[in-house]
Amino acid sequence: MKRVALGVSALALSAGFVGPMAFADEHPEGVTLYRVFVGDHEAGKVTGFDLNKPESRWTFETTGQNKLYSVNEGSTLVAVQSDNDAVNFINSGISLHSHGDHSDIEIEDPKQIRETLTGPRPFHVIDHDGKVVINFDKGGYAEIVDAHELSHGEIESGRLKQARAHHGFVAPLGNVWVTTVASDAPVEGDAAPTRLGLRAVQADGTPVDDVATCTGIHGEAFSGAYLAAGCKEGILTVAAGNDGPVTNMLTYPADLPSGEATGTLLGAKSMQVFLGNYGAKGLVVVDPVDEPHFRYIELPFRRVDFALDPANARFGYVLTEDGSLHQIDVLNGKLSKSAKVTEPYSMDGHWNDPRPRIAMAGEEIVMSDPNAGLVRRIAKDELRELGTIEVEGKPYNIAVAGGSGKVHDGAEHDHAGHDHDHDGEHAHSHGDPKIYAGYFEDSQIKDRPLSDYAGDWQSVYPYLTDGTLDPVWEHKAEKGTASVEEIRAEYDVGYKTDVERITIKGNVMTFYKGGNPAKGTYAYDGRETLTYKKGNRGVRFIFRKKEGDAEAPDFIQFSDHKIAPEKADHYHLYWGDDRAALLNEVTNWPTYYPSSLTPGHIVSEMKAH
Structure with missing residues (x-):
């Protein structure tokens, strides 16, 4: 690889207080709902319940003990049974569909998908770019499952063969895949082959480039433009570049405790940062671009489990063996508050002994407490217990699905239904259809702030080049007179760019090209109304760079079919x-x-235009 530095059993609700944050918003169009799934430490089962109504309960049988993963925006749960060579899938019954300024939420009962994946020792699961990838450690391959089809209860999968069986992972990255690589034979006296690093391969497993060294590679996460993995030497970061993946080794600094390494990483979604373990009593905050790359957090006791808050990436939470839960200030790299939440759980013994696991559910942290047979509900801001939910057996691994969205009924909303067929198509209104088509009065045009475009944005050009958008061109051809080839050619020119990602926060825009960021601070510079050949019009909202990197453009012009202040759901x-x-x-x-x-959601949105 190219290497450059890149800056149902009986349930009882305890008498403890149940806070208002656990209940659904009763506004006729707004609902907040979180659904909790708990795997038992001893029995082969998963128990699911609604956090706001825990008497609503479902039980799903599995072959053995599960590790649970919430994937595809929480629409599906993956239950990995490493010791039983099986993977089960459960549709959570909660689907969230983002539309820029709001999300829609669809709620049904959860259902187990009948089909089961089987193979030698499944372990790591990666959920990225519309793919759910499960590594079968003793099989020497990864099973790649289409996330969109999975959300519809169907398993469509392919297989990527690795050079040899080992405990590793496979992840999609741009137009290639990256896979861990192990030695050809176990080192004498070792029970497993030595893990050497990461390599880019084609879909058939053919190597694209050399192995990027990452001794003992273990643990992986995505955040922003980067995939990161833990190594003996440091943290290896990988970003998609024009000539293939670009790797960079962030070496552990000398001021970190020696002899330790990171083996588990969590990636933030709303900002580009990772949180990883570092030894038994430490955590590291990892910035893949800016120095210092590492900030070390020493814990008062050994770590049991930790999580990042997807709703507010500034904070994470870690449970230590004395039974205390600590809030982590990721930006400042320190513990900001602590509270005792359970009895002590010693880290002595086997790594898979029953110990608490934590997950985020909106304004709450939910924590399994195996010895007490409970799921504890804890307010994330005060670290105060809101109540407990009894779960039969030994509740162990835990995962959450859900969020907030609008529930539409009949003709009271802007959306003409969200019944997704297997092409992912749905009808979606984009405001006044006349304005969207470019027919409006000058009096309707208003200035717009940069905050209308705030967020983290991906280019759709890679989806054109890899064929993902082909259904869109076919859909347009059916409605017009141009051929699929003519339409694709037009959009190939239109979408073409080497800036794969843009983030907009406050008045700062960051452009990512080959994984390298260029930042600029921008101010509003007015608007221009253009008249096109066929008589319709468009408005460009213009922003001028006040300061920043030379690579950041001096002028930015937005066009998103809107002509007055309103959150953008996409833009040109x-x-x-x-x-x-x-x-x-x-x-x-x-x-x-x-x-x-x-990618499936983007295809749906484009076909709805």
């Missing part, structure tokens, strides 16, 4: 150093959708 972008000349550019309009959307 024009950028350069000549404001007037940009207004004449009408053939190349790089297009960006929220990074949280899967």
